[in-house]
Amino acid sequence: MITRLRAENFKSWKDTGDLRLGSLTGLFGTNSSGKTSILQVLPLLKQTAEFPDNNRVLYFGKDDSPVFLGTFREIIHGKVLHSALTLSFSWRSDIPGSTRKRPYSFDPIVERLNDREFSFRTSIRQRGEAPEVDSFAYELGGRVFGMQRTGQNEYTLIHGPAADAREEMVSNTDSYFPFGGEFKEPTEIQFESPVKCYGFPPDAGAVFDALRAEAPQNEVASRNHDGLPPFQLAFESVFQRVHYLGPLRPFPHRVYQWGGERPLDTGWDGEQTVETLLAYRVVEKIAEWLKQMDLVHSFKLQSVGESGTIYQCYVQRSPAATEVLLPDVGFGVSQILPVLANCAMLPAGSTLLLEQPEIHLHPFAQAALADVLIDAIKNRKIQVIVESHSEHLLRRIQRRIAEEVFAAEDAALYFCHLEEGASQADELELDSYGYIKNWPKHFFGDEMEEVAKMTIAASERRKAGRQ
Numbered sequence: 001m002i003t004r005l006r007a008e009n010f011k012s013w014k015d016t017g018d019l020r021l022g023s024l025t026g027l028f029g030t031n032s033s034g035k036t037s038i039l040q041v042l043p044l045l046k047q048t049a050e051f052p053d054n055n056r057v058l059y060f061g062k063d064d065s066p067v068f069l070g071t072f073r074e075i076i077h078g079k080v081l082h083s084a085l086t087l088s089f090s091w092r093s094d095i096p097g098s099t100r101k102r103p104y105s106f107d108p109i110v111e112r113l114n115d116r117e118f119s120f121r122t123s124i125r126q127r128g129e130a131p132e133v134d135s136f137a138y139e140l141g142g143r144v145f146g147m148q149r150t151g152q153n154e155y156t157l158i159h160g161p162a163a164d165a166r167e168e169m170v171s172n173t174d175s176y177f178p179f180g181g182e183f184k185e186p187t188e189i190q191f192e193s194p195v196k197c198y199g200f201p202p203d204a205g206a207v208f209d210a211l212r213a214e215a216p217q218n219e220v221a222s223r224n225h226d227g228l229p230p231f232q233l234a235f236e237s238v239f240q241r242v243h244y245l246g247p248l249r250p251f252p253h254r255v256y257q258w259g260g261e262r263p264l265d266t267g268w269d270g271e272q273t274v275e276t277l278l279a280y281r282v283v284e285k286i287a288e289w290l291k292q293m294d295l296v297h298s299f300k301l302q303s304v305g306e307s308g309t310i311y312q313c314y315v316q317r318s319p320a321a322t323e324v325l326l327p328d329v330g331f332g333v334s335q336i337l338p339v340l341a342n343c344a345m346l347p348a349g350s351t352l353l354l355e356q357p358e359i360h361l362h363p364f365a366q367a368a369l370a371d372v373l374i375d376a377i378k379n380r381k382i383q384v385i386v387e388s389h390s391e392h393l394l395r396r397i398q399r400r401i402a403e404e405v406f407a408a409e410d411a412a413l414y415f416c417h418l419e420e421g422a423s424q425a426d427e428l429e430l431d432s433y434g435y436i437k438n439w440p441k442h443f444f445g446d447e448m449e450e451v452a453k454m455t456i457a458a459s460e461r462r463k464a465g466r467q
Contacts (some may be wrong), residue, residue: 029416034423270338
């Protein structure tokens with residue numbers, strides 16, 4: 001589970017601050033307030049980890065990428081190129097039974113680092129034609145491992161105790177940063193550029209192994225150098241667990257083809273939704289959720305022909321209605337299907353990022369969607385981070401907290417807004433009864449004011465004798 005997230009000089013954010021993430025994190029706010037930008041940080045790091053070029057510090061994407069951010073100039077806050085873009089997060093395993101097998105390829109490596117929290121931070125700056133890493137560091141168990149830029153394509157290792165793992169990384173390359181003022185222990189050995197924005201070069205491990213080998217003869221080395229944990233693979237394992245679904249999902253088809261593939265998720269645009277439903281045999285669960293949301297009476301996938309690879313999706317809106325194909329019902333059903341499919345099939349320990357999951361849904365279904373997310377969190381043990389404009393979804397979360405279905409401390413809700421040209425995030429203070437103690441002004445408009453002014457207008461028309 002990703003427990004903390006922070007971005008500095010990223011798009012509209014000068015500094016998001018240290019954002020606490022819960023099992024359910026909600027990002028609300030006005031249009032163009034920076035909600036989506038926060039949600040883009042994790043897909044940006046994920047697609048960077050998956051990009052094959054190790055020399056690409058950050059992969060900003062293309063049209064067919066989960067997020068397409070353009071260039072460094074376009075994402076740096078205020079277009080100030082000499083500013084440092086800093087991204088950081090903390091992660092911990094929260095799945096009971098850490099020794100059992102899990103469906104991610106790097107889990108044995110992550111298990112060596114956890115079940116304790118580790119933190120990562122990277123600082124990147126444009127130099128010449130391309131961005132370069134100023135520094136990056138991992139903190140684990142009170143110790144820091146990282147690299148610091150010391151010259152043109154030259155870096156030194158940094159390692160030692162972390163006086164305070166929450167201190168900001170110093171971006172000035174003349175000082176050795178990273179997580180605490182007492183920490184200042186660079187090696188004299190110079191290295192070439194890191195792997196992407198998060199990985200040690202291959203020969204770094206040998207340096208740490210040499211320091212460890214000297215430990216029996218050197219009390220300081222024994223205390224301060226214990227080899228280099230496999231952080232790069234742990235980083236990539238974390239982002240194997242991150243799954244993103246964007247707001248623009250495909251139109252439904254009349255016919256689908258499935259050859260037995262088992263996709264990792266629905267895809268960032270939901271294109272693999274039907275394949276996912278079939279591969280993980282979650283059609284019945286989806287039908288149950290759709291019925292709870294009052295979107296359908298029945299939902300099924302049926303094979304067509306003798307090949308067994310062609311399917312059609314049938315929906316019955318009510319018990320008396322005719323069964324029709326998916327494209328022949330309201331658009332909202334097809335748009336919510338990828339959301340439900342991910343909630344039903346992602347393995348425990350996953351982090352699901354949802355951008356406007358309520359799109360095209362009526363208010364009752366928006367509220368019921370909150371119950372689906374809570375179900376997935378509690379019973380499937382996944383983490384959900386949602387960017388939304390839905391008051392109905394939020395109100396249902398508050399209600400479930402009051403009913404003790406969901407704990408207030410498991411939620412992290414934020415109101416995003418612009419302040420003097422920069423985005424700000426205010427955490428909403430939820431009590432155990434679901435009340436928000438610091439309800440922001442103009443959060444979802446003013447319902448009472450609308451009703452009052454409508455009543456006054458109606459009264460004035462009657463007084464004037466107008467119908």
